[in-house]
Amino acid sequence: MNTHTRSPLRQIMLYSVTGISLAIWVFPILWGLLTSFKTERDVLAYPPKFIFTPTLDNYHEVIFGASSILPNLLSSIVVATGATLLTMLFAIPAAYALARLRCPIKKTSGFYVLATQMLPPVGLIIPYYLILQKIGGLDSYSGLIIIYLTFSLPFAIWLMVSYFEDIPLEMEEAALLDRAGRLGALWHVILPQARGGIAVTTIFVFLNAWNEFLFAVVLGGNQVRTVTVAMFNFISVEQTQWARLAAGAMLAMAPVIIIGIFAQRHIVKGLTIGAVKGGGRR
Amino acid sequence: MTSTSANVCLEKVSKSYGKTVVLHEVNLTIKAGEFFVMLGPSGSGKSTTLRILAGLEEVSSGRVFMDEVDVTSKEPGERDVAMVFQSYALYPHMTVAQNIGFPLKMVKKSKAEIAQKVKEAAEKVEISHLLQRTPGQLSGGQQQRVALARAIIRQPKLFLLDEPLSNLDAKLRLDMRLELHKLQKSLDTTTVYVTHDQEEAMTLADRIAIFMDGKIVQIGTPREIFVTPATAAVAGFIGTPPMNLLPGNWSGTSVNVNGCHMQVSDETNKSCPVILGVRPNDISIVQDGIPVMVERVEDLGDSTITSFRDAQGTLIKMKKESESTVNEGESVTLGFNPKDAHLFDASSGNRI
Numbered sequence: 001m002n003t004h005t006r007s008p009l010r011q012i013m014l015y016s017v018t019g020i021s022l023a024i025w026v027f028p029i030l031w032g033l034l035t036s037f038k039t040e041r042d043v044l045a046y047p048p049k050f051i052f053t054p055t056l057d058n059y060h061e062v063i064f065g066a067s068s069i070l071p072n073l074l075s076s077i078v079v080a081t082g083a084t085l086l087t088m089l090f091a092i093p094a095a096y097a098l099a100r101l102r103c104p105i106k107k108t109s110g111f112y113v114l115a116t117q118m119l120p121p122v123g124l125i126i127p128y129y130l131i132l133q134k135i136g137g138l139d140s141y142s143g144l145i146i147i148y149l150t151f152s153l154p155f156a157i158w159l160m161v162s163y164f165e166d167i168p169l170e171m172e173e174a175a176l177l178d179r180a181g182r183l184g185a186l187w188h189v190i191l192p193q194a195r196g197g198i199a200v201t202t203i204f205v206f207l208n209a210w211n212e213f214l215f216a217v218v219l220g221g222n223q224v225r226t227v228t229v230a231m232f233n234f235i236s237v238e239q240t241q242w243a244r245l246a247a248g249a250m251l252a253m254a255p256v257i258i259i260g261i262f263a264q265r266h267i268v269k270g271l272t273i274g275a276v277k278g279g280g281r282r
Numbered sequence: 283m284t285s286t287s288a289n290v291c292l293e294k295v296s297k298s299y300g301k302t303v304v305l306h307e308v309n310l311t312i313k314a315g316e317f318f319v320m321l322g323p324s325g326s327g328k329s330t331t332l333r334i335l336a337g338l339e340e341v342s343s344g345r346v347f348m349d350e351v352d353v354t355s356k357e358p359g360e361r362d363v364a365m366v367f368q369s370y371a372l373y374p375h376m377t378v379a380q381n382i383g384f385p386l387k388m389v390k391k392s393k394a395e396i397a398q399k400v401k402e403a404a405e406k407v408e409i410s411h412l413l414q415r416t417p418g419q420l421s422g423g424q425q426q427r428v429a430l431a432r433a434i435i436r437q438p439k440l441f442l443l444d445e446p447l448s449n450l451d452a453k454l455r456l457d458m459r460l461e462l463h464k465l466q467k468s469l470d471t472t473t474v475y476v477t478h479d480q481e482e483a484m485t486l487a488d489r490i491a492i493f494m495d496g497k498i499v500q501i502g503t504p505r506e507i508f509v510t511p512a513t514a515a516v517a518g519f520i521g522t523p524p525m526n527l528l529p530g531n532w533s534g535t536s537v538n539v540n541g542c543h544m545q546v547s548d549e550t551n552k553s554c555p556v557i558l559g560v561r562p563n564d565i566s567i568v569q570d571g572i573p574v575m576v577e578r579v580e581d582l583g584d585s586t587i588t589s590f591r592d593a594q595g596t597l598i599k600m601k602k603e604s605e606s607t608v609n610e611g612e613s614v615t616l617g618f619n620p621k622d623a624h625l626f627d628a629s630s631g632n633r634i
Contacts, residue, residue: 171372181388
């Protein structure tokens, strides 16, 4: 008997667990999607309506209407892209240097880098507000991007150090002997192999910046209002516009999903590129 | 054939990591075109020396010369050396052709020239049919050939090979050993080869340097090292199985081992403690000699290795091409021809 054959009961259990997990994960998104096509009356109907006449009014309103979130989407794109690009620009060389550094401060520096992630963001709001106020950075793209960098940069460095450490030192040494130089070795040999890690980190940093709300609502303003803050405007004391909020959320999710699908190919490729047999680290 | 190979000289080279000294004032001269093997047990400093030659490690003191030019502070890329790593260090995201052509791409050679040279290098190591594959799709032996092709493509002055055969299976290792030797002779490039496998060293080398505890203890041709090992440690490292080393006391023309007076060809007028060395091939079962008990008989087909244990618990090995005439557990006495005895100073271990 083939010992690798799974019993039917085991198969059923596996599919059930997968199905339940998937349902739990998909339900809020599906519910949001359905809500975005409902009228406000249908949204509030009790018991909830699963069969209803779909409408695109909510999307029309959040795109072209008085409460259009398009300018806010643009703000989010500028802030998230700016923060991501700057983070990666500094994090890649920093992580590479930390991964290759042979000195005692390496271990402690790793801890301090991570320690910045342990601070509760809410505790930093006031100092950040005061600093930005002093330098005239409130309600500006540069101000918000700099604040995002303080969180994303340590996180990105910490995440990427392990990817760089996993690349055998010998490959880099081989490139140096092949007259690539330090930068050439990084560009031609190290970065292509770390691209899975770089892709993963880029996505995490972008997602964090895209979904960030607390700093954006306090440090932003009329000039820089990201989509997360704009959606908050659909909730007011008088009423909550659930259908428009859902339509806005679906629109806000779109770029992230597109980037995820695009980057997934690179992530999988990066992770499955396969190490050379017999390779090892010194 | 015009030789582009370099002679290499290490002058009092030392290397320390913090307080740990891994190389003690190593002096070494390697002639142009020579196949030079650095042999020694793990941690003896041979790989560190190779990496110093490559420029991958900085020296703590001393100087490195190539063709009489001081290269001590030169970067690896400025030394015109190529290296084959133990793990081959192939770039997994590049095809075999891109891997081989990489050194030429880095010095901005034209695509046509790179393609031509890649083809030639691949033909030399017989991997022309693998050029479009990636390293992950190759066997260990094929990867090794790719690494060799990448090393030979730009005709460096010095080849450095760091245990390149250690990841291959036994049969492939024998085949590759032969090919490596052929390749080195055809290229006529100075080659420095690091290994801990003494059989590999003996078969490949023009000359061998034996490393132990961060020092070179002997440099010589394979035969010189085998026939006249400089220390007891070298004697105990070279040969399969290595030399038997028996503590004893030397006076006159005999060495007293466990109360048995064994004749040697050298003579002394005083009594001194020594280590008596005898190669396993030179040991025989005799009527009157060192009493031992047969512990194990290993029949290798073409030869037999018999292990004995003497009264002091020292293991003695005998290698004969004939079938064994003794059985495990049997008591016999061992002897040797006096001219086959090697004597080493008991305290320093140096050859007498």
